[in-house]
Amino acid sequence: MITKNIKxxxxxxxxxxxxxxxxxxxxxxETQKVASKSGAQLWAENCQRCHNxxxxxxxxHEQWVTIGMHMQTRAMITNKERDKIVAFLSQ
Amino acid sequence: MKxxxxxxxxxxxxxxLLLIANITKAQKATxxxxxxxxxxxxEQQVADQKPGESHFxxxxxxxxxxxRSKTIFTPVGGGSQMDKKNSLADADHYEVSPMLLWxxxxxxxxxxxxxxxxxxxxxxxxxxxxFAAPGxxxxxxxxxxxxxxxxxxxxxxxxxxxxxxxxxxQLSGSDFGIGVSGxxxxxxxxxxxxxxxxxxxxxxxDGELQAAGVTDNNTGxxxxxxxxxxxxxxxxxxxxxxxxxxDVGDAGSKFNTAHSTMYSADLSFVKNFNPFLINIKGxxxxxxxxxxxxxxxxxxxxYSFDNKSKASFAQISVRPVSVDNPILxxxxxxxxxxxxxxxxxxxxGQNFHENDIGLDYWLSWRTVLKCTYARAHSLSTxxxxxxxxxxxxxxxxxxxxxxxxx
Numbered sequence: 241m242i243t244k245n246i247k248x249x250x251x252x253x254x255x256x257x258x259x260x261x262x263x264x265x266x267x268x269x270e271t272q273k274v275a276s277k278s279g280a281q282l283w284a285e286n287c288q289r290c291h292n293x294x295x296x297x298x299x300x301h302e303q304w305v306t307i308g309m310h311m312q313t314r315a316m317i318t319n320k321e322r323d324k325i326v327a328f329l330s331q
Numbered sequence: 332m333k334x335x336x337x338x339x340x341x342x343x344x345x346x347x348l349l350l351i352a353n354i355t356k357a358q359k360a361t362x363x364x365x366x367x368x369x370x371x372x373x374e375q376q377v378a379d380q381k382p383g384e385s386h387f388x389x390x391x392x393x394x395x396x397x398x399r400s401k402t403i404f405t406p407v408g409g410g411s412q413m414d415k416k417n418s419l420a421d422a423d424h425y426e427v428s429p430m431l432l433w434x435x436x437x438x439x440x441x442x443x444x445x446x447x448x449x450x451x452x453x454x455x456x457x458x459x460x461x462f463a464a465p466g467x468x469x470x471x472x473x474x475x476x477x478x479x480x481x482x483x484x485x486x487x488x489x490x491x492x493x494x495x496x497x498x499x500x501q502l503s504g505s506d507f508g509i510g511v512s513g514x515x516x517x518x519x520x521x522x523x524x525x526x527x528x529x530x531x532x533x534x535x536x537d538g539e540l541q542a543a544g545v546t547d548n549n550t551g552x553x554x555x556x557x558x559x560x561x562x563x564x565x566x567x568x569x570x571x572x573x574x575x576x577x578d579v580g581d582a583g584s585k586f587n588t589a590h591s592t593m594y595s596a597d598l599s600f601v602k603n604f605n606p607f608l609i610n611i612k613g614x615x616x617x618x619x620x621x622x623x624x625x626x627x628x629x630x631x632x633x634y635s636f637d638n639k640s641k642a643s644f645a646q647i648s649v650r651p652v653s654v655d656n657p658i659l660x661x662x663x664x665x666x667x668x669x670x671x672x673x674x675x676x677x678x679x680g681q682n683f684h685e686n687d688i689g690l691d692y693w694l695s696w697r698t699v700l701k702c703t704y705a706r707a708h709s710l711s712t713x714x715x716x717x718x719x720x721x722x723x724x725x726x727x728x729x730x731x732x733x734x735x736x737x
Contacts, residue, residue: 254577270519293696309434318516
């Protein structure tokens with residue numbers, strides 16, 4: 241009985257989390273204010289959430305693309321934010 | 332006679348013009364040929380350096396330090412014992428971790444980070460991610476569980492503002508499994524999610540949970556998830572909620588029905604208040620294991636306790652990033668309070684509190700020298716009759732630490 245309750249609770253947790261995630265993903269849209277942000281602004285705002293803002297000269301373009309993907313798995317930035325930040329750092 | 336001279340002059344002039352034209356043509360042909368050869372060589376060079384779809388790079392970090400430590404243990408009934416040590420490359424705070432990032436196109440990424448901590452070589456994570464769609468990353472392998480904020484974002488030496496990790500907060504660790512994650516815009520706000528299905532932790536014979544180095548010990552799987560909300564458009568504030576649920580007992584053992592549920596709330600606030608950059612971080616973990624019967628170390632008789640633990644930290648750091656003085660702008664002052672309470676009446680029960688204060692000097696954006704003073708107090712709430720140790724432990728540590736990211 242206890243095991244059954246535990247399993248029910250686990251499935252309930254997955255279901256609730258999935259519902260929230262799907263509903264939010266379906267309703268997502270950014271405002272003009274957010275959409276118009278430059279790569280430099282996003283670089284300043286997002287990188288410093290965890291660490292110092294990196295120097296653009298630290299890596300090459302291809303390396304920044306790789307690091308951008310790595311950072312996306314950590315800081316959960318959006319795709320648009322990642323692309324703009326990488327473009328800014330690659331200049 | 333005059334007309335003959337004029338004719339000769341005209342002929343000579345014409346011949347000269349022809350000669351000049353031929354020489355110019357020849358030179359032009361030579362230049363064109365050299366240019367074409369050069370262009371061909373450059374084209375070949377570019378073709379040779381074509382980046383292709385696979386990109387491999389090595390980054391990583393190294394942390395090295397010194398600790399001067401004084402520990403006073405006062406057992407029940409008095410009679411203090413003092414232990415002092417000065418240690419270079421202290422095992423708790425030394426780390427060399429190269430990180431291998433291998434990208435294939437723009438959809439696949441392999442991340443692998445082995446780590447040497449002074450005594451052994453381990454793996455922090457090794458997983459593959461597929462960037463399936465905007466806001467959807469599917470990952471599989473051995474990865475950091477999405478529980479709280481500290482483990483995934485703050486634990487690296489060059490990121491952590493203090494020389495130590497807050498004790499008790501890193502329990503969930505890394506595990507084998509699959510997961511989905513992503514960040515999506517939400518008007519002026521942002522939301523991120525991270526959900527994983529993994530093998531799960533192991534309940535040890537004394538009731539402690541072990542996350543590291545666990546082979547799959549039962550048929551149940553552990554679900555872990557975190558939702559993060561960034562309510563402001565400048566991403567300065569993030570609030571996260573996490574939960575974990577899974578079986579933790581070894582199959583066929585007396586812990587067959589053991590199950591753990593964990594919850595966490597975390598917060599991050601980073602904003603410029605000219606000339607200061609203020610950075611606030613915090614996390615609170617609740618860990619629960621359902622009722623189980625354990626064996627006393629002393630006589631192997633059965634006993635039980637309410638297996639609930641809490642761990643938390645709150646941290647603030649201030650850096651005058653916008654002042655003109657080049658030395659002052661690279662200094663950062665940090666303070667952290669951390670605590671954890673493990674179950675009363677277990678053999679590992681204690682109430683632990685630690686205050687850390689540190690001054691950092693940033694040599695570059697990814698290189699830091701840290702000086703941290705840590706003062707900790709721990710009161711044992713252990714079951715002495717079951718084999719636990721009663722008493723009070725006070726620790727004073729001074730750390731000097733260098734950390735760099737490559």
